[in-house]
Amino acid sequence: MTDIARPVPAARGAWATEARATLSLAWPMIITQMAQMALGVTDVVFMGWLGPEAVAAGALAVNLNLVFLIFCIGLVTATAPMIAIELGRARHSVRDVRRSVRQGFWAAATVSVPVWIILWHGEDILIAFGQDPMLAKQAGSYLRTLQWGILPLLGYIILRNFIGALERPRAAMAVAIAAFFVNAGLVYALMFGAPGLPALGLTGAGIGTSLANLFMFLGLAGIISLDRRFRRYSLFGRLWRPDWVRYREIWRLGLPIALTLTFEVGVFNVAAFMMGIVGADALAAHAIAMQFPSLTFMAMLGFALAATVRVGLAYGRGDLIGVGRAGWTAFAMAMGIALLTALTMILAGRTLVGVFLDLGDPANQTVISLAVTFLVFAGLFQFFDAGQVSASGMLRGLGDTRMPMIYAGVGYWGVGVTLCVLLGFVTGLGGIGIWIGLVAALGAVAIPLTVRWMRRDRLGLTTRPAPDASHL
Numbered sequence: 001m002t003d004i005a006r007p008v009p010a011a012r013g014a015w016a017t018e019a020r021a022t023l024s025l026a027w028p029m030i031i032t033q034m035a036q037m038a039l040g041v042t043d044v045v046f047m048g049w050l051g052p053e054a055v056a057a058g059a060l061a062v063n064l065n066l067v068f069l070i071f072c073i074g075l076v077t078a079t080a081p082m083i084a085i086e087l088g089r090a091r092h093s094v095r096d097v098r099r100s101v102r103q104g105f106w107a108a109a110t111v112s113v114p115v116w117i118i119l120w121h122g123e124d125i126l127i128a129f130g131q132d133p134m135l136a137k138q139a140g141s142y143l144r145t146l147q148w149g150i151l152p153l154l155g156y157i158i159l160r161n162f163i164g165a166l167e168r169p170r171a172a173m174a175v176a177i178a179a180f181f182v183n184a185g186l187v188y189a190l191m192f193g194a195p196g197l198p199a200l201g202l203t204g205a206g207i208g209t210s211l212a213n214l215f216m217f218l219g220l221a222g223i224i225s226l227d228r229r230f231r232r233y234s235l236f237g238r239l240w241r242p243d244w245v246r247y248r249e250i251w252r253l254g255l256p257i258a259l260t261l262t263f264e265v266g267v268f269n270v271a272a273f274m275m276g277i278v279g280a281d282a283l284a285a286h287a288i289a290m291q292f293p294s295l296t297f298m299a300m301l302g303f304a305l306a307a308t309v310r311v312g313l314a315y316g317r318g319d320l321i322g323v324g325r326a327g328w329t330a331f332a333m334a335m336g337i338a339l340l341t342a343l344t345m346i347l348a349g350r351t352l353v354g355v356f357l358d359l360g361d362p363a364n365q366t367v368i369s370l371a372v373t374f375l376v377f378a379g380l381f382q383f384f385d386a387g388q389v390s391a392s393g394m395l396r397g398l399g400d401t402r403m404p405m406i407y408a409g410v411g412y413w414g415v416g417v418t419l420c421v422l423l424g425f426v427t428g429l430g431g432i433g434i435w436i437g438l439v440a441a442l443g444a445v446a447i448p449l450t451v452r453w454m455r456r457d458r459l460g461l462t463t464r465p466a467p468d469a470s471h472l
Contacts, residue, residue, distance in 0.1 A: 018322075018329045021167070022306050026333070028173040029164065030302030035176035037298060039183045039212060043205050046191055050201060057138035058202055060126055063269065064139070065146055068115045069153070070265050074258030075111055076154050076161075078250045079104040080305070081312045081396045083165040088316020094233055101162050101235050103247045107254065108154035119147040138202055145206025149213035156216040159224060159235075165309050168229065175219040183212035256405035257396065263405075267412040267420075267441055274424055274434050282431040285370035288356045293378045293385065296341040300386045303334040304393030311397025320462050327394035327453060331387075338386035345379035370431060377435040384439065387446030391453050398461045400452075407448045416441025 040062065047058040082100045086093050118125070123140025127133055160172040189197055190204030200207065224230040268290070275286040307330035314322030345352065349372040350359065357364045357371075392404055419440050423433025456462050 015325060015329065018310070018325050019333070022303070022310055022326070022329050022333060025164070025167055025169060025309060026302040026306035026330070028169040029305045030299050032160065032169065032173045032176045033298040033301055034295070035173070035180050037295075038180050039209065042180070042184050043187055043209060046187055046205065047202070050191070053135065054138070054202060057135045058142060058205070060131060060135060061122065061139035061142040061146060061202070061206075064122055064125065065119060065143060065150075066265065067262065067269075068119065069150055070261045071258045072108070072111050072115060072150060072154055073157060074261040075251070075254035076104050076108050076158050077257050077396070078107075078252075078254030078401075079158050080161040080165060080308050081253065081399055082246075082249065083162055084309045084312025084397065085316040085399065087165055088313035088319075090316075097162070097165075098233050098235055098237070099243045099246055100250075101158060101233075102239055102241070103243050103250055104158040104161075105155060105239060106242070106247055107250045108151060108158065112151040112154065115150060116147055119143045142202040142206045145203050146209055147206075149206075149210030152210075152217040153213040156213065156220055159217070159220045162233075162235070163220075163224070163230065164305065165312070166229070167309065171223045171227070172220055175216050175223070178219065179212050179216045182215050183209060186211050253396075253399060253401050256401040260392065260401070260405045260408040263408040263412045264445075267416045267438070270417055271420055271434050271438055274420055275431055278424065278430045278434070281366045282370060285367045285374055286431060286434075288353060288367070288371045289374035289378055291356070292341075292345055292352060292375065293382065296337065296382065297385060297389070299337045299341075300334045300389050303330045303337070304389045306330055307390055307393035308397045311394050315398055315462065320457070323398070323456075323462055327397070330394065331390045331450075334386040334390040335383065338382040342379040342382040345375045345382070349375035349379075373432060374435050377432075377439055381439040381442045384442035384446040387450055388442055391446065391449035394453050395449065395456075395461070398456065400456075400461050403452060404449055407445050407452075411444035411448070412441050415444040 043062075044055065044058065047054045079100055083097055086096050086100065090096075120143075121140075122143035123136045126136035126139055131139075156172075156175075160169070163169055163171055186208035187205050188194075188208075190200050190208045191202070192204075193199030221236070224233075224235060272283070272286060272290075275283040307327055310326035310330065311323055314320075314326050350368070352375060353359070353368050353371045357368055359368060395401070395404055416437050418437075420434045420437030423429045423436050424431070425433075427433060429436070452459065452461075
């Protein structure tokens, strides 16, 4: 009887150990994501000091830049599961980890060049989409300096994936926090003109942000080169040497991730455009309500990034029980965050809206009422948002990216955009109908992703050989 009872506390101990490892990995990633997000928020605040026209032009540039940036980030995200699986297969692997990082740099450079060419013509693109020529001109000037920050940011993300796979993410967090202050100082100095510098306006903001991205890359590269735990990988040696099989593997895994992220960001951009059609009050309320799920998503994303690493390590070493334990632990933690944030948005919506608007001003009452209503729907979709992002991270740890991309395309655009149009405009529900469409979109992605994870063994996702030197 005693022998039979022993596995129970052992199993509980394994889950507790996994929870500690996941939390230790996730919280620095969460802070890193929030620090990176804060860079953009700082720029918008400074643009507000220039006036509403600068804010409008800056928003046009940032949104156009974001579409391409998200795609590029998705592509190099493939390095995270590749490195984690390799380290799971051979904990002290050096050469193959270095090659994955190197080819990540190659892929980043490859995708950056056409993106630079496109964004250089941002003014023409915005005019073609019917934007005001004066705003398009300012936005185009901003883009021509902002765009150069894409490549160093991708380099930073690749290095962040590397130290994350080694389960030592705090260096990336420290660099991101430092970059926040560097960005604020540079953007302010170049926008408004520090002593000895001209006031460059939006052009200066682009230069400052690009330099801050370069700071992040060089800062993390410096730490990796000096820290004895990282420098043995010699990541920056022989960067010119190709590894075409591994390079193709990054594109095979990364292109579906890139499209998945683009589909997701795209549906929210379309929803904002639809809100503008509904009316100015609906658009303002939507913009306020979206601030909170955008922030809470960073916490959920941190657990998703941790899931990719923990699942990849278990998959690489052939530990199928560990794969399930790693995935479900991150999933449960993300759902815990969703529960807390959902209750806050639903029960304290008016208080949250008061952060942005004077609750006592009669002129604000329509926007306040709409924003509080939208926050109820934002609270409801917290669970679907946590489900889709964590399940995506779990499946990426198995190198499974193609079907999640298909689910995202169908869910976000086939279900989400269709319902936003039908409920928002055909049935006359307006902004509420659009938010119902967003909830349905996230649910249409989260549910099949979670079911796919539950059926991973039956689908053969855990039986494929982990990529190593012989396969790559």
